[in-house]
Amino acid sequence: MTRTTEQWQQLDASHHLHPFSNLKEMRESAKTRVIKKAEGVYIYDSDNNKILDAMSGLWCVNMGYGEEHIIERAHAQMHELPYYNSFFGTTHPPAVELTALLAEVAPAHMNQAFFTSGGSEANDTVVRMVRHYWATLGQAGKSIVISRENAYHGSTMAGASLGGMSFMHAQGGLPIPDIVHIDQPYAFNECVKAGTEIDRAAFGLKAARALEEKIDELGEERVAAFIAEPIQGAGGVIIPPETYWPEIQRICNERNILLVVDEVICGFGRTGEWFGSAYYGIKPDLMPIAKGMSSGYLPIGGVMVADRVAEVLMQEDVEFAHGFTYSGHPVCAAAAIANIQLMQSKGIIERVRNVTGPYLAKKWQTLAEHPLVGEARTLGALGALEIVADKQSYKRFEDSDAVTTLCRTFCFENGLVMRAVTDKMIIAPPLIISEVEIDELVEKAWRCLDLTAKAIA
Numbered sequence: 001m002t003r004t005t006e007q008w009q010q011l012d013a014s015h016h017l018h019p020f021s022n023l024k025e026m027r028e029s030a031k032t033r034v035i036k037k038a039e040g041v042y043i044y045d046s047d048n049n050k051i052l053d054a055m056s057g058l059w060c061v062n063m064g065y066g067e068e069h070i071i072e073r074a075h076a077q078m079h080e081l082p083y084y085n086s087f088f089g090t091t092h093p094p095a096v097e098l099t100a101l102l103a104e105v106a107p108a109h110m111n112q113a114f115f116t117s118g119g120s121e122a123n124d125t126v127v128r129m130v131r132h133y134w135a136t137l138g139q140a141g142k143s144i145v146i147s148r149e150n151a152y153h154g155s156t157m158a159g160a161s162l163g164g165m166s167f168m169h170a171q172g173g174l175p176i177p178d179i180v181h182i183d184q185p186y187a188f189n190e191c192v193k194a195g196t197e198i199d200r201a202a203f204g205l206k207a208a209r210a211l212e213e214k215i216d217e218l219g220e221e222r223v224a225a226f227i228a229e230p231i232q233g234a235g236g237v238i239i240p241p242e243t244y245w246p247e248i249q250r251i252c253n254e255r256n257i258l259l260v261v262d263e264v265i266c267g268f269g270r271t272g273e274w275f276g277s278a279y280y281g282i283k284p285d286l287m288p289i290a291k292g293m294s295s296g297y298l299p300i301g302g303v304m305v306a307d308r309v310a311e312v313l314m315q316e317d318v319e320f321a322h323g324f325t326y327s328g329h330p331v332c333a334a335a336a337i338a339n340i341q342l343m344q345s346k347g348i349i350e351r352v353r354n355v356t357g358p359y360l361a362k363k364w365q366t367l368a369e370h371p372l373v374g375e376a377r378t379l380g381a382l383g384a385l386e387i388v389a390d391k392q393s394y395k396r397f398e399d400s401d402a403v404t405t406l407c408r409t410f411c412f413e414n415g416l417v418m419r420a421v422t423d424k425m426i427i428a429p430p431l432i433i434s435e436v437e438i439d440e441l442v443e444k445a446w447r448c449l450d451l452t453a454k455a456i457a
């Protein structure tokens with residue numbers, strides 16, 4: 001059905017309760033942007049404006065829009081078997097093939113997958129699985145999961161509890177019991193606080209050792225796992241110092257707690273490796289995955305499980321009482337298979353590592369010259385700008401949110417999607433982005449920073 005933009009906006013305002021949105025403001029303004037189609041790295045709104053999507057939808061359309069191979073495979077699967085479950089001793093070819101393919105691309109010690117419909121369900125699965133793991137080993141007292149401030153692990157009760165966002169905890173009485181948080185390894189913030197450049201390597205070690213201190217405080221016999229994103233995504237593309245992850249690995253090994261690496265954003269090529277764990281050389285026990293797994297074409301996620309953990313889960317003759325109607329949905333699994341095979345045949349991982357990542361890093365760095373930018377950082381196909389009121393002292397704006405939201409609006413109006421996170425502007429473009437498109441992205445970003453600076457002057 002074709003309607004005008006205004007009609008869609010009115011209907012949307014009347015009936016649609018949006019995620020992470022100010023519902024009152026949306027209802028009153030009735031100005032939602034209507035996105036109607038997409039191709040490659042571009043989305044088109046209902047007035048046919050062409051917009052470079054530097055957020056890959058929501059960190060997920062890694063292989064870009066309009067990939068016939070993925071569309072065809074999902075379509076064919078719809079005809080063959082649109083649905084069947086994997087409960088009660090049944091399975092189907094797409095789920096089986098996908099587990100084998102995931103085992104091929106995941107770190108060598110991870111050869112099992114549990115399927116979900118997305119990242120939040122994957123993290124709920126993590127909490128239940130690690131507690132079940134320790135109970136199976138006769139250590140049910142090990143139930144606490146340590147996470148980090150400013151982490152994002154989803155919106156379900158366990159996902160939001162693992163997340164370290166206080167404004168989310170404030171709604172609904174979270175976190176659930178036995179989830180605690182330590183500081184994030186946010187080097188730029190420490191630098192701002194100190195007012196001078198600090199030794200980032202030393203800071204990385206200090207931030208990691210907060211985990212050791214927390215385990216000491218709680219008692220090792222009560223701690224089940226530590227969970228973290230390799231690079232915090234929704235928290236603002238927080239790239240840890242190189243010293244951070246090896247120290248975290250040492251602590252988890254020595255203290256006998258499971259290491260859960262949330263790969264929902266970093267997985268499937270974002271860092272120039274299949275997984276962020278591979279980039280940092282860490283060995284997870286569990287790995288929640290989603291988003292780039294199907295390039296967002298259909299909802300699918302899961303938890304990759306290390307062999308040593310899976311062996312314990314199979315040790316007792318008991319059921320792991322957990323699962324979802326759509327665990328391993330055949331059409332979603334078919335889309336994920338097609339997506340991963342496309343990544344392999346296009347050599348996209350190597351391209352991000354050798355071409356796209358280095359080129360983006362070089363171009364993005366030019367934005368560090370802008371008067372509003374305190375730091376420009378990238379890793380692979382992830383980038384962030386720290387927005388400051390004063391470049392020398394790194395002083396922030398009093399209302400940073402208002403400044404970055406304004407910048408985001410200028411971006412949309414000028415054909416670019418960048419995300420605003422408190423005092424940062426961030427990007428995670430499709431991995432297939434070309435050098436010419438990166439030039440366009442950076443040129444538009446500069447222009448929108450300029451428009452923002454003028455508007456607040």
Ligand code: PXG
Pocket residue numbers: 058117118119120121123152153154155159229233234262263264265290291301
């Ligand atoms: N883990 C991580 C690291 C994520 O980034 C989830 C889990 C949850 O996945 P699902 O599929 O349940 O949404 C995420 C999701 C944002 C934004 O504003 C980021 C996410 C979701 C919604 C908004 O940057 N990440």
